[in-house]
Amino acid sequence: MREQSPPNHAAGQPEPVTLDPLAMTSAEFVRAAGDLGVAADPARRAYRAFFREGDRQAPFPGRLDALCRVRSEVAPIVKELEEQTPEGTIRKFVQRLPGSVEPSSAAKASLPYFDIEAVQIPMIGRRGVKSHTLCVSSQVGCAMGCDFCETAQMGLVRSLTAAEIVGQWWASTHERGASVKNIVFMGMGEPLDNVEAVIEAIGILTDHNGPCVPMTNITVSTVGKAAGMRRLCEQMEKPGWRKLGIAISINAPNDEVRSSIMPINRATPMAELRDLIASVPYVGTHRKICFGYVLIPGVNDAKEHAAELADYLRPFTASGSEDGKHRGMLNLIPYNPRRDSPWPAPYEDAVEEFLGWVRDEGVFAKRRRTKGRDSMAACGQLGTEEVRKRKFVGLRIDGGDPPPTQTAGHACHKEP
Numbered sequence: 001m002r003e004q005s006p007p008n009h010a011a012g013q014p015e016p017v018t019l020d021p022l023a024m025t026s027a028e029f030v031r032a033a034g035d036l037g038v039a040a041d042p043a044r045r046a047y048r049a050f051f052r053e054g055d056r057q058a059p060f061p062g063r064l065d066a067l068c069r070v071r072s073e074v075a076p077i078v079k080e081l082e083e084q085t086p087e088g089t090i091r092k093f094v095q096r097l098p099g100s101v102e103p104s105s106a107a108k109a110s111l112p113y114f115d116i117e118a119v120q121i122p123m124i125g126r127r128g129v130k131s132h133t134l135c136v137s138s139q140v141g142c143a144m145g146c147d148f149c150e151t152a153q154m155g156l157v158r159s160l161t162a163a164e165i166v167g168q169w170w171a172s173t174h175e176r177g178a179s180v181k182n183i184v185f186m187g188m189g190e191p192l193d194n195v196e197a198v199i200e201a202i203g204i205l206t207d208h209n210g211p212c213v214p215m216t217n218i219t220v221s222t223v224g225k226a227a228g229m230r231r232l233c234e235q236m237e238k239p240g241w242r243k244l245g246i247a248i249s250i251n252a253p254n255d256e257v258r259s260s261i262m263p264i265n266r267a268t269p270m271a272e273l274r275d276l277i278a279s280v281p282y283v284g285t286h287r288k289i290c291f292g293y294v295l296i297p298g299v300n301d302a303k304e305h306a307a308e309l310a311d312y313l314r315p316f317t318a319s320g321s322e323d324g325k326h327r328g329m330l331n332l333i334p335y336n337p338r339r340d341s342p343w344p345a346p347y348e349d350a351v352e353e354f355l356g357w358v359r360d361e362g363v364f365a366k367r368r369r370t371k372g373r374d375s376m377a378a379c380g381q382l383g384t385e386e387v388r389k390r391k392f393v394g395l396r397i398d399g400g401d402p403p404p405t406q407t408a409g410h411a412c413h414k415e416p
């Protein structure tokens, strides 16, 4: 969090210590600045200036500025794609991170940089107020290997640090002028495969002196990685954390279908996953678990699939929950074909029909409008061309044998 710069031999003076707010909550920042002799108020002002005004080099008062500085390396935006919608412009932007961090890997060492992607999705509120949902990445690539996901083609390159995750908010807000209301962890990577950094990043994103995004407005979307789920549930017992949104990518009515498109299901079958979901500490809140279901023609879109899915979700419906209230919501997502996809997008009629079937079975369900398909910024279409051509690591799943190394491409469950 705090780094001591090398001595400036030319001047005979040590370089000032730099403090990076992207990697710290305000309390941690104030403490670190305090260790260097900066009082709490000016330290807090500098932290706020960094996050609220986008001042990357906010000065500390007087001579202290010669001793310590606020400084952050926000990854530069190197590419952008835009798509116009009635609500405004969807913008996918690519930030470039320095290359290999693991010299032991010849494959990784051969790339001088890694690109990560975030997507700004415009929204217009009830009173006509414009804002954005920001979809952030948590990893470069992904190890989960879902068979419908573009990102999966990359394999996992590496996990992002908390600062790199928060840096996506900073770039979106201060370099691309977004008014970020919601944050969804639905970009590249499986957030619960990088759970500590994601928890750290959420702590910073919700900081009242920092980005101040309400916990209610943040959603972590996961395929249900068991160890990460347990860790997140533990974190959600802490004050304020129960308001965090959780979205589970189900995508299948039974184990056979799910295992065929999502390797994670071989490690954590659906019954076990349901127990994990039931342990999310939403008791006493009005939050609902969101279940994502990517509707793929010929894979999971039959009427009997709708009935089976409804049975699976029964404990989270009004008729199956203890208090007679819906505890879950199904989000039906029309499949966005990845590059070289074996499946087409579903017909509009098929999506509406499936929605009707699950609703008839008593499931609280909505369909998600598809945004960003043209710019490959939609669900499952995030991925970096240069990296995707390479296969860096074998796929990895909790507890089970790794599935065979992936050679074909994918597209993803993820769209806010």
Ligand code: SF4
Residues within 6 Å of the ligand: 142, 143, 144, 145, 146, 149, 150, 151, 152, 187, 188, 189, 190, 223, 380, 411, 412, 413, 414
């Ligand atoms: S759908 Fe999500 S978890 Fe699955 S491979 Fe894609 S990014 Fe990873």
